[in-house]
Amino acid sequence: MATRLGDWIDQRSGWRDTWNRVFLAKVPAISWGHTLGAATLVAVVILIVTGVLLTVYYVASPADAHASVQYINNSVPFGWLIRGLHHWAASALVVLAVAHLIRVILHGAYKYPREFTWFTGIALLLLVFAFGLTGSLLPWDQRAYWATQVRIEIFATVPMIGDWLARFIQGGEELSGLTLSRFYAAHVWLFPLLLIGLVLIHLRLVVRHGVSARPRDDRRRRTRAGHL
Amino acid sequence: MPRLSRRDFLARMVGAIAGGMAALLGIPGAIYVIGPSQERTAGGWVPLGPVEDFPLDVPKLVNTTVAKQRGWVVEQQELSVFVSTEDGADFVALSDRCSHLACRVRYVEETEETSGPGFFCPCHNGVFDAGGGIVAGPIPRPLDQFETKVEEGQLFVKEA
Numbered sequence: 001m002a003t004r005l006g007d008w009i010d011q012r013s014g015w016r017d018t019w020n021r022v023f024l025a026k027v028p029a030i031s032w033g034h035t036l037g038a039a040t041l042v043a044v045v046i047l048i049v050t051g052v053l054l055t056v057y058y059v060a061s062p063a064d065a066h067a068s069v070q071y072i073n074n075s076v077p078f079g080w081l082i083r084g085l086h087h088w089a090a091s092a093l094v095v096l097a098v099a100h101l102i103r104v105i106l107h108g109a110y111k112y113p114r115e116f117t118w119f120t121g122i123a124l125l126l127l128v129f130a131f132g133l134t135g136s137l138l139p140w141d142q143r144a145y146w147a148t149q150v151r152i153e154i155f156a157t158v159p160m161i162g163d164w165l166a167r168f169i170q171g172g173e174e175l176s177g178l179t180l181s182r183f184y185a186a187h188v189w190l191f192p193l194l195l196i197g198l199v200l201i202h203l204r205l206v207v208r209h210g211v212s213a214r215p216r217d218d219r220r221r222r223t224r225a226g227h228l
Numbered sequence: 229m230p231r232l233s234r235r236d237f238l239a240r241m242v243g244a245i246a247g248g249m250a251a252l253l254g255i256p257g258a259i260y261v262i263g264p265s266q267e268r269t270a271g272g273w274v275p276l277g278p279v280e281d282f283p284l285d286v287p288k289l290v291n292t293t294v295a296k297q298r299g300w301v302v303e304q305q306e307l308s309v310f311v312s313t314e315d316g317a318d319f320v321a322l323s324d325r326c327s328h329l330a331c332r333v334r335y336v337e338e339t340e341e342t343s344g345p346g347f348f349c350p351c352h353n354g355v356f357d358a359g360g361g362i363v364a365g366p367i368p369r370p371l372d373q374f375e376t377k378v379e380e381g382q383l384f385v386k387e388a
Contacts, residue, residue: 046253049253049257050253050257053257053260053261056260056261056263057263057299064300064301067300067301068299068300070300071299071300075264075299075300076260076263076264077256077259077260077262077263077264078256078257078259078260079260079263081256081260082256082257082260085253
């Protein structure tokens with residue numbers, strides 16, 4: 001039954017071809033380090049799912065933000081789990097993304113023809129930091145408020161445009177409900193759209209180029225051929 | 229059952245683990261969304277005023293508010309009750325919400341159908357008699373009636 005349905009859809013979409021190319025591709029000798037990209041993606045998926053769930057109860061206004069987070073934590077069934085997963089997956093994402101980056105550097109996987117994959121990866125890492133900046137204000141507690149205050153002061157030290165930039169980021173002269181509102185808009189609309197777009201490009205390029213062979217394997221091959 | 233190849237076995241294991249992880253997140257997620265939506269809170273007694281304030285001949289519409297905890301917000305919800313009494317001791321308290329689609333009904337001294345007093349709903353021409361019973365229109369059931377009590381000269385209704 002499932003096979004017949006799969007056939008029916010395959011004849012009209014060719015999904016099996018794509019599936020095989022993505023999941024049954026031949027890969028060179030790889031290490032556990034090669035799983036870090038996929039692990040990063042899992043963290044992203046968890047963050048998207050739990051993030052969508054959090055918006056069911058979260059309200060981004062100075063009067064409601066903190067109370068709604070407390071409500072999620074204490075009153076909604078599994079609210080503690082959903083919020084906890086979002087919080088810890090966010091931290092894990094930063095760690096995994098950086099570990100993935102280090103793996104790519106150590107294996108020289110950023111080199112031709114994968115430079116563009118690398119650039120999208122760097123853009124994604126910066127985006128992750130932007131998610132962290134905007135997301136950490138949303139609980140609207142003392143820590144969120146004062147930590148964001150410090151970060152905005154750091155933006156204000158940018159030469160020439162610092163003042164303008166700080167006012168732009170906080171939506172006015174000081175950190176206020178306007179800041180909360182625009183951080184929320186960026187965190188749940190702008191950044192996720194950018195993230196999904198960039199992740200799709202990043203993955204498309206990984207599928208296109210395949211997994212890079214480890215430098216060590218290359219050297220062994222060259223040595224055998226007498227080139228080193 | 230045919231023997232599984234090592235490759236198929238591993239593929240199925242990966243699928244099973246992925247499915248398990250999806251369930252681990254999906255089931256709590258579904259419960260979280262359903263959340264408190266199905267909770268029913270028991271209504272409390274709401275004071276409507278001293279008993280002598282209610283006239284004997286026509287129902288009196290009492291508008292009051294009830295504090296309700298909704299999520300993290302305490303909301304003041306409107307409660308409107310038609311109170312009628314024949315002797316100043318026994319009270320009938322009817323909801324002003326039509327039993328059809330919850331429009332507000334109004335008291336009329338004479339309905340076309342009964343030539344007596346009743347309640348009229350302007351949305352779909354629903355007509356109730358003075359006791360809230362069905363007279364005409366698409367009304368599925370009589371007007372909701374509140375439980376009443378009198379304590380220290382005050383009339384209370386039990387809110388549903």
